[in-house]
Amino acid sequence: MTLYALEVEKLKKVYPNFTLDALSFVVEEGQIAGLIGRNGAGKSTTLKSIMRLISSEGSVKVFGNDFFQDESASKELVGYVGGGFRFYPNKALSVIAKTVAEFYPHWDEEAFGRYCKEYALVLSKKVRELSEGMKIKFSLALALSHGARLLILDEPTSGLDPLSREDFCDTLLSLKERGVAVLFSTHITSDLMRVADKIIYLSDGSLLSDEPLDELIDRYRLKIFTSLSEAKAARAIGVKAVKDGFEGLVTDPFGGRKATLDEIMIHLECAKKERT
Amino acid sequence: MKALIKKELSLCLHPTAFVFLTFAALVFVPNYPYEVIFFFSGLSVFFISLAARENGDLTFTCALPVKKRSVPLARIMVVAIFQIALLVLTALCIIVKQSTFPETLLINLAGNSANLAFCGVGALVLGAFNLTFFPLYFSHPNKVGVPFVISSAVQFVLIGILVAIRHFPFYAPLTSPDPENSGVKIVVLLAGLALYCIMTLLAARLSEKKFEKVDL
Numbered sequence: 001m002t003l004y005a006l007e008v009e010k011l012k013k014v015y016p017n018f019t020l021d022a023l024s025f026v027v028e029e030g031q032i033a034g035l036i037g038r039n040g041a042g043k044s045t046t047l048k049s050i051m052r053l054i055s056s057e058g059s060v061k062v063f064g065n066d067f068f069q070d071e072s073a074s075k076e077l078v079g080y081v082g083g084g085f086r087f088y089p090n091k092a093l094s095v096i097a098k099t100v101a102e103f104y105p106h107w108d109e110e111a112f113g114r115y116c117k118e119y120a121l122v123l124s125k126k127v128r129e130l131s132e133g134m135k136i137k138f139s140l141a142l143a144l145s146h147g148a149r150l151l152i153l154d155e156p157t158s159g160l161d162p163l164s165r166e167d168f169c170d171t172l173l174s175l176k177e178r179g180v181a182v183l184f185s186t187h188i189t190s191d192l193m194r195v196a197d198k199i200i201y202l203s204d205g206s207l208l209s210d211e212p213l214d215e216l217i218d219r220y221r222l223k224i225f226t227s228l229s230e231a232k233a234a235r236a237i238g239v240k241a242v243k244d245g246f247e248g249l250v251t252d253p254f255g256g257r258k259a260t261l262d263e264i265m266i267h268l269e270c271a272k273k274e275r276t
Numbered sequence: 277m278k279a280l281i282k283k284e285l286s287l288c289l290h291p292t293a294f295v296f297l298t299f300a301a302l303v304f305v306p307n308y309p310y311e312v313i314f315f316f317s318g319l320s321v322f323f324i325s326l327a328a329r330e331n332g333d334l335t336f337t338c339a340l341p342v343k344k345r346s347v348p349l350a351r352i353m354v355v356a357i358f359q360i361a362l363l364v365l366t367a368l369c370i371i372v373k374q375s376t377f378p379e380t381l382l383i384n385l386a387g388n389s390a391n392l393a394f395c396g397v398g399a400l401v402l403g404a405f406n407l408t409f410f411p412l413y414f415s416h417p418n419k420v421g422v423p424f425v426i427s428s429a430v431q432f433v434l435i436g437i438l439v440a441i442r443h444f445p446f447y448a449p450l451t452s453p454d455p456e457n458s459g460v461k462i463v464v465l466l467a468g469l470a471l472y473c474i475m476t477l478l479a480a481r482l483s484e485k486k487f488e489k490v491d492l
Contacts, residue, residue: 053338054491075341087336088287099286102279103340 003064005029005150005181011049011058020045020205022058027150027181027198029063032172034192034213035185036261037202038269043185044082046202047154050183051080062150076104079143082154084135089128093121093138097145104146112145132159140171151175153184157191169195189261201265203272213261220249222263223256238267238274280342280350288333288351290323293358300365303373303394309387310394311435314401317362318409318431321355322424325413334417335492348414348483352406356476359402367395374454382453387439389451393461396468397438403468403475404434411482417490 006027013020020042027033035043049056052071060067060074067074088096101107116123119137130138136156143151151172157165165188172182172195183200186192192199192213199216201209209216225231225246231239234255236248249267250256259267296316303310328334328351337347370390374382388394408430412423441447449457450464 048492051339052344053335055489071343072341075339080339082335082339087332089331091287091331095286099283100340102282103342 003029004061005031005063006050006152006183007059007061008046008050009059009061011046011056011060013045013049013054013056018042018045018205020049020056023202023205023207025200025207025210027183029149029181030176030179031197032176032182032184032195033198033200034196035183035200035202036187036189036192036265037185037208038265039187040204041202042205043202044154045205047080047082047152047183047185050152051075051078053082076106076146077149079140079146079148079151080153081136081139081143081151081156083156084132084159085127085130085139086135087127090126092124092126093130094123096127097123097142100142100146106147108145108147112141115141115144133161133164136160136164136168144175149180151180151182151184153182155185155187157186157188165191189265193261199261201268203269208268208272216264217258217261218253219251220259220264220267221252221256222259222267223248223250238270238272240267240270277346277350277353279340280337280346281354283337283340284350284354287331288324288328288354290320290327292320292323296320297358297362297365300362300369303366303369303390304377306381307384307386309435309439310384310390311387311397311401311438313366314362314398314405315428315431315435317359317402318405318424318427320358321405321409322420324351324355325417325420325424329418329420338492345484345488348410348487349480352410352476352480352483355406359406359472363395363398363402366390366398370394370454379453383451384442387435388442389453391450391452391454391461392458393450393464396461396465399465399468399472401431401434401438403472405431406472406479407475410479411486414483414487414490417487417492 004026009024011020011023023046035046037043045054048054050060052067062074062077065074097112119141121134121138121141157168160168169191175182196213198212199209223234223236224244225234225236225248228239228246231246231248234250236250239246239248249259249264296319299313299316302308302313334347338344373390383389388397405427409423409427412426413420442451449460
């Protein structure tokens with residue numbers, strides 16, 4: 001039986017106007033999984049439900065530990081970064097790090113010092129003095145110094161400039177080599193193209209796709225049609241009007257050009273909208 | 277729990293928690309409703325909770341390797357440490373007052389006299405605050421004002437009753453200077469402390485249950 005880094009089964013959260021609908025997926029050890037979907041699709045709700053920051057139904061296992069039964073031990077294995085580090089803006093990084101270290105029996109002070117040096121973090125600085133990029137790096141330094149084997153990151157690259165995003169992607173790839181699994185949500189699909197092994201695609205709280213990135217990209221091609229009837233005849237998916245006519249996804253491996261992840265998302269969402 | 281309490285002390289405390297401890301010295305003011313000393317303790321809890329909300333403290337804490345239901349208990353334990361410190365300081369100020377002030381100034385006409393029984397009364401006011409504030413706060417941690425208004429109202433009603441009954445003849449033994457009527461005063465002190473413990477424990481249990489269902 002495979003031991004997954006993260007095993008989510010029938011995760012459900014009901015709000016008055018939104019339902020996260022019995023979501024199930026896994027992330028393997030050393031795998032980088034990208035969680036994508038439009039605004040309000042349920043990405044943050046999923047990540048927060050996994051971390052028990054919100055109450056939800058279903059089962060979550062981290063390296064075989066039941067998260068709900070064995071909450072503290074499970075959290076020890078996880079490094080959670082909810083966006084940038086928005087906490088305690090008036091506290092110095094050293095105070096926060098010292099406090100966090102108390103919670104982890106495997107806290108590695110030497111590793112923390114190494115990450116701080118690598119990320120150019122000045123521990124005497126206060127959180128409010130850090131840029132968005134540096135806040136994320138501080139979160140990562142905290143998460144990595146307690147030996148997290150699974151990183152759960154909620155839109156970690158949204159406030160970062162291209163160079164910082166590149167650094168962030170490099171960091172993820174180096175963690176992957178060390179066997180750390182990563183689940184991160186993002187709108188910036190170019191980051192996923194660079195680092196993700198698999199894509200978990202949410203739409204309106206439901207799982208639309210959960211498969212390796214290569215398979216998802218290879219399944220669809222983007223084709224331009226001169227008319228809507230031509231698109232319909234070709235059974236194009238998610239057809240929408242564009243400058244040069246109509247555009248849709250086709251599954252014919254020789255039709256059109258290779259679609260990007262953004263284009264796949266746009267047309268799959270269009271197709272879903274048409275169905276409803 | 278030790279790490280959680282350390283976190284509360286290093287990241288969450290508001291300066292007013294220390295400032296309002298000094299208000300124990302109000303017992304030296306002649307003819308003053310000393311019960312309000314314990315209202316200020318609640319005000320510092322309000323400031324701590326407000327700062328915690330602005331700092332994203334609960335979300336941060338719940339992502340640490342702790343059980344979600346332990347988070348309210350740690351906060352309440354730290355508040356209880358400060359409340360007990362306030363009671364101890366008040367008791368020390370009362371001892372100093374009783375041994376240095378002339379007897380005419382030891383009887384308070386505006387409320388309970390500062391004596392042994394008064395510490396029991398204070399414990400009761402603090403316990404009532406805990407029982408109303410914390411379960412409401414941990415049901416909706418983003419709404420700090422509502423629990424504070426409600427718990428303050430409960431405190432003031434209680435203080436009003438305690439100030440009013442001080443003027444009834446049956447209450448006279450409790451307004452006398454120490455060591456007069458020590459027996460009944462000790463009973464009031466112990467009853468107040470016992471009620472404080474019960475109400476605070478109940479507040480912790482209710483808060484744990486409420487907080488478990490909160491979406492952060």
